[in-house]
Amino acid sequence: MSTAANRVSTFGTTIFTTINTLAAQHHAINLGQGKPDFDGPEAVVSAAVRALQDGQHNQYAPGPGYAALKQGIATHAAAYYNLDIDPNTGVVVTAGATEAVFSSVLGLVDPGDEVIVIEPFFDSYVPNIIMANATPVFVPLHPPDWTFDPDELRRAFNTRTRAIIVNTPHNPTGRVFTLEELRLIADLCIEHDVTVISDEVYEHLVFDNARHIPIAALPGMFERTVTIGSLGKSFSVTGWKVGWVYGHPRLVEGVGRAHQFVTFAVNHPAQAAGAFAFTLPGTYFEELQAMYTVKRDLMMQGLTAAGLKARVPEGTYFVMADFSDVFEGDDIEFSQYLTRDIGVACIPPSPFYSQQHAIIARKQARFAFCKSDDLLRQAGDKLAKLRK
Numbered sequence: 601m602s603t604a605a606n607r608v609s610t611f612g613t614t615i616f617t618t619i620n621t622l623a624a625q626h627h628a629i630n631l632g633q634g635k636p637d638f639d640g641p642e643a644v645v646s647a648a649v650r651a652l653q654d655g656q657h658n659q660y661a662p663g664p665g666y667a668a669l670k671q672g673i674a675t676h677a678a679a680y681y682n683l684d685i686d687p688n689t690g691v692v693v694t695a696g697a698t699e700a701v702f703s704s705v706l707g708l709v710d711p712g713d714e715v716i717v718i719e720p721f722f723d724s725y726v727p728n729i730i731m732a733n734a735t736p737v738f739v740p741l742h743p744p745d746w747t748f749d750p751d752e753l754r755r756a757f758n759t760r761t762r763a764i765i766v767n768t769p770h771n772p773t774g775r776v777f778t779l780e781e782l783r784l785i786a787d788l789c790i791e792h793d794v795t796v797i798s799d800e801v802y803e804h805l806v807f808d809n810a811r812h813i814p815i816a817a818l819p820g821m822f823e824r825t826v827t828i829g830s831l832g833k834s835f836s837v838t839g840w841k842v843g844w845v846y847g848h849p850r851l852v853e854g855v856g857r858a859h860q861f862v863t864f865a866v867n868h869p870a871q872a873a874g875a876f877a878f879t880l881p882g883t884y885f886e887e888l889q890a891m892y893t894v895k896r897d898l899m900m901q902g903l904t905a906a907g908l909k910a911r912v913p914e915g916t917y918f919v920m921a922d923f924s925d926v927f928e929g930d931d932i933e934f935s936q937y938l939t940r941d942i943g944v945a946c947i948p949p950s951p952f953y954s955q956q957h958a959i960i961a962r963k964q965a966r967f968a969f970c971k972s973d974d975l976l977r978q979a980g981d982k983l984a985k986l987r988k
């Protein structure tokens with residue numbers, strides 16, 4: 601009998617699909633998936649329309665990416681992080697950051713290698729590692745501050761460690777790793793000759809005094825790091841699925857070799873619009889931050905008033921909240937109860953942990969605040985019912 605491969609036998613339906621279905625069934629306000637309910641910048645959308653109509657962008661794009669977009673990515677990395685990226689040999693455009701991570705794992709990790717993953721993790725990392733026949737090794741962040749224990753991190757490194765996936769600003773905790781945290785990771789990577797796959801899709805979503813530091817910019821790290829970004833996150837066009845990997849040409853070459861046989865090339869009109877997006881004035885990112893600061897504050901007010909305890913996120917558009925004062929069960933039960941009985945959908949974070957550490961998330965829920973202010977206020981009103 602024909603059957604599915606063993607490789608995918610442990611992959612269930614993603615929690616996002618499960619929660620989206622439940623939210624739709626109960627007409628709940630969906631603060632589950634990190635999907636803005638507003639459009640990307642009008643000028644960027646117009647650039648996509650022009651690209652669709654100008655007769656130049658409806659066939660395959662160059663495999664490694666549209667030249668002007670690769671140039672935009674390199675110019676941005678120089679302007680914001682002082683990184684010297686060669687747009688021809690140091691950038692690959694991918695089908696979203698999702699493919700960027702997968703092609704990085706396939707292109708930089710061998711079967712049997714270990715890859716360190718910080719928990720809670722973005723849900724595709726572990727299946728990506730498994731599909732590459734490598735082994736994930738888990739290091740948890742601990743609530744309420746969502747920091748890792750330096751000794752736990754140190755113990756995860758050994759002679760089999762090939763790579764670590766770092767995500768800052770961090771989904772789902774909203775942490776922005778400090779220079780000290782990144783230095784410790786960097787020192788261990790240098791000591792053990794380990795590659796960093798740095799997922800920085802929320803690089804421009806940082807608040808107050810937090811500062812996003814790309815680990816590639818630390819001494820000795822450029823030659824061992826690939827950095828990942830996403831047009832969807834930086835320009836609120838998640839549906840376009842355009843991402844990228846940049847870094848030292850020796851590493852990016854490996855990623856590119858995998859990429860050419862994963863997707864070969866990425867949506868051409870969306871890349872042309874992405875190139876235009878990188879020409880927007882720097883004030884665009886400041887406005888994005890200001891807009892999200894208001895949303896974060898609205899979300900925090902709603903959660904706090906409802907009796908949930910949450911650490912104010914320094915970055916991303918997610919917040920993790922501890923519901924132990926208002927609900928008895930675990931995170932899966934809470935997300936079902938909240939969606940069904942309160943009318944607000946959230947994501948239970950235990951699927952973002954290994955089995956051994958899922959207990960850490962038992963009393964936590966992730967809320968996405970990339971939603972209109974009005975919807976966030978409505979969600980706050982509904983959440984207030986939790987107190988009663």
Ligand SMILES: Cc1ncc(COP(=O)(O)O)c(C=O)c1O
Nearest residue numbers: 634696697698722771830832843
């Ligand atoms: C940490 C992280 N990495 C990667 C992705 C995927 O990004 P993309 O939509 O560009 O594939 C997401 C999306 O939510 C994310 O949160």
